Amino acid sequence: MLANIDTWVLDLDNTLYPAGSALTEQVTAGILGAISQVYGVDVVGARQIQTELIAQHGTSLRGMMTTRNVDPHDFLSFERRIDYSVLTPDPALAEALSALPGHRYVYTNGSAYHAEQALRQLGLTACFDGVFDILAGDLIPKPYPESFDAFLARFTVDPGRAAMFDDLPVNLEVPRARGMATILVDGADGTPYEEIGPRQWRAGDLAKFLHSLTAPEVSPSTM
Incomplete structure (x- = not known):
């Protein structure tokens, strides 16, 4: 599952921290x-x-x-x-993100300042190679194709080897059309993840989903 992915693109708000925070x-x-x-x-x-x-x-x-x-x-x-101290470190998510191979980016409709403050409080700053914010996109937000294509160009991303995570289905439509694997992070229940289509998943728990991608497989002989 997602074995060929070397670029991981994650939304910030309601994705890297819960929607009800x-x-x-x-x-x-x-x-x-x-x-x-x-x-x-x-x-x-x-x-x-x-x-x-x-x-x-x-x-x-x-x-x-x-x-x-x-x-x-x-x-x-x-x-x-904003008082960013309401966020607390998420070591499980930090561990899962750090284990992912390749590059990791935050792609947000907020500002880089907002992303930097939130990532620092979550203990995730070192997990990412860059942030693409609303200003980097010339004020054109997700889900517009112009914003997404600007992101791809900025970091020289091959969509066929990339995965996009977002809490809004509409923000995953263009990435999917460009050839990216897409993961809807909805936090709806405790289900770590489920496959909902070709190269499409729904993750109820982001950290558990990411951990499943890098956890060593258990050999039948050791079970």
Whole structure:
């Protein structure tokens, strides 16, 4: 399984740490706060606008840039007010990532600053060879093909020898079309993983799934 993979590409938010974490809550609050300020609505209105922006433009930031000419740096400034100490080290994930052969990258719609802070708190900084953020993608986010192709070019990635991990199915469509193996990290239950299609998996537990890729096989004679 994934024996020919030498490049591992992982989303950050809700993938390298659980969707229900306190950091997720802070990120959501920061985005809704920015929307509320720009559009002059309350939190309920901001949630509705966010849903519409994501549906039409892929991310809240791209939507706000398009509809209200919002400066991306002003929008992303909320990340500087986040308390990243709510994350705790994940040694099991660090061990599983470090055992993977080849190169490992974070591909996020957030900023490099956000990724660096989160990775440091998780104890995963040394596990990755680089970060591709929203600014590196010229503010074009996943799931747009332009963003993905820019990532491939930046790190000279051969899609046929790469695997993409993300918590959103839509963000895996272009990678799959380019020939990458794809893994949906949904954390829905305790199931480590299951195959859901050709070169497609669903991982309920990312660390356990990654560990399964490098764990030595047990010979029948030793069982």
